[in-house]
Amino acid sequence: MFPDFNRWSLPLLILVLQGLIFVALLLLRYLKKRNISDLFLGLILLLTCYSQICYTVGFMGWYNEFRTTKINYFLINIGIALAPMIYLYIKSVTTSNFRFKKMYWLHFALAFTVLLYRFTIYTYDALQDGFNETQNGYLKIELDEAYVQSIMSYIESPFMLIYLAFTFQLFYNYRKKIIQYFSNTYKLELNWILSFLILFTLAFLYGTIQDIIGSRFIDLGYQQRWWLNLFMAIVTLYVGVKGYFTDTTKLNKLDFTFTPKTISIPEDANNFEEKSISDTDISTVKHLMENDKAYLNPELNLSDLALLANMTRGQLSETINSGFNKNFNDFVNSYRVSAFKAMLKENKHEQLSLLGIAQECGFNSKATFNRVFKKLTNYSPTEYLKTKLN
Structure with a gap:
């Protein structure tokens, strides 16, 4: 009988409802402040909560009570949308002055294709006689379950693996950049995001192994698959809490993505000229550090020191890297x-x-x-x- 609150459904229900609360909070904050990273994270949580809801209502007895439900048409593998969404979220957080470009819609081409396909077969089946008396229509059984789902199982895992690789690369490139620009990096290292990526990767590996075992060795029922859903629900809540209460907007106001030899200080670019590294440059920087003790400023960054040295950021970076054989972080x-x-x-x-x-x-x-x-x-x-x- 629906709803059945039991040891399988209740933990998922509690976690999913809490996850949806953070979805609402993030989307409301996006509407108020227009910080696109909030939109991405809210949609990430919404996708994971949607997946958990489908399982939660199953454990609550929905499918037993309503045997002609058409939910199977909408049980879509969320990974093909979730993986690019995570990539763009990390990009929005770690890129200065991030703006969503039209070309980024291409990341969701596969997801939109699958949605259009599912809507098409649902529309066709809904027009057939007897559709209201059955759970799955003709195309759902003869096309989707017979062929398309098998094909998608071979596409989804490599698709997600590629995006995970690019996302980790994006994150570690960001880590390399901040040590060239900031002297104190701990608050900017975004360690919780690394934890989130690792947890999501573990969930992906868990799910992949589970699917292999379920399709080739033994039939895994809903109760055996419950643990992955519980894990994902916990990860969703963790990401919601950390993502909502961690301020990542500071990076959007900074311009630290630069090529050392070419980028000058934006606010005073017209007052500086690019110069090659010289003993004078090295002496100037040493004087600022040893006599003026610029390093005592805990918020000191490359732009600040460049202004003091009357250099461009690129010139100062080259002076430190080549003249002192250190990156900016180690130097300071x-x-x-x-x-x-x-x-x-x-x-x-x-x-x-x-x-x-x-x-x-x-x-x-x-x-x-x-x-x-x-x-x-x-x-x-x-x-x-x-x-x-x-």
Whole structure:
């Protein structure tokens, strides 16, 4: 009898309803602030919730109670739309001043084709006699289930795998870019997005293995497939919470995607001329760091330092990369680590915590400080204090 609230349906129902709440919150925020990443994430959650709803109502007894339901016409593999949607979401978050281009609609060509095909066979079957007394019409059985679904099973997995590969590449390229532009990157690393990509990949692998086992070895019933749906429902809720409460709009206001030798500072581009790397450039940068202690600014980025040095961003980047053999992040943080060591020698740790000293030296998070210090000295801050100063 529908609805049947049981141990299979109730957990999915609770998680799906919470997921739909975040769908509504994200779409409402998009309508208010027009941040396109909210739209993408809201649609991602909507797709996953739709998939979970189809299973949830099944566990609640819908298909037993309403045996002529036409839901099978609309049980579409969401991966062909979900994978490109995730790719564009990551792109919208990690690209400065992202704008949706008309060519991006091509990412959804396969999804739209499948939707049109399903609507067509539903329309044809609905016009046939006796359609209201059966669950599946002629084309659904003789065409879709006999041929098309098998073909789609061979298309969907490679399709999703390709998009996952491109999405991970996009994300790691972003990680490489920010160390060329920002001195403190922890808040910009978007670690929760990496977790989301990993979880989605695990769900994809789980689903692929499940489909292989179900089609070639043993018949898997709804209860055996319940675990994947539970996992996806939990991932949906996690993504909804993190995506809604994490501010990713800061990147949209920054222009850090540049080619070092060609891009100048936008706001003062007419006042600068491109120059080759010289000893003067190197001396200017050293003076800013050693005498003016520009590294003490925790928000220091390439554009800020370029303005101070009267250089273009591209010129400054080339000066640091070639003149000091470091990226911008390592270059600035090496001065901060040196300042930290100097303060330890002055016994500042007797007055301040190690984190307090680190903040005095320009670091803005414990995670960044610990990681950078370990990278540049091969010691943790505590190990360095015990080993080097005692």
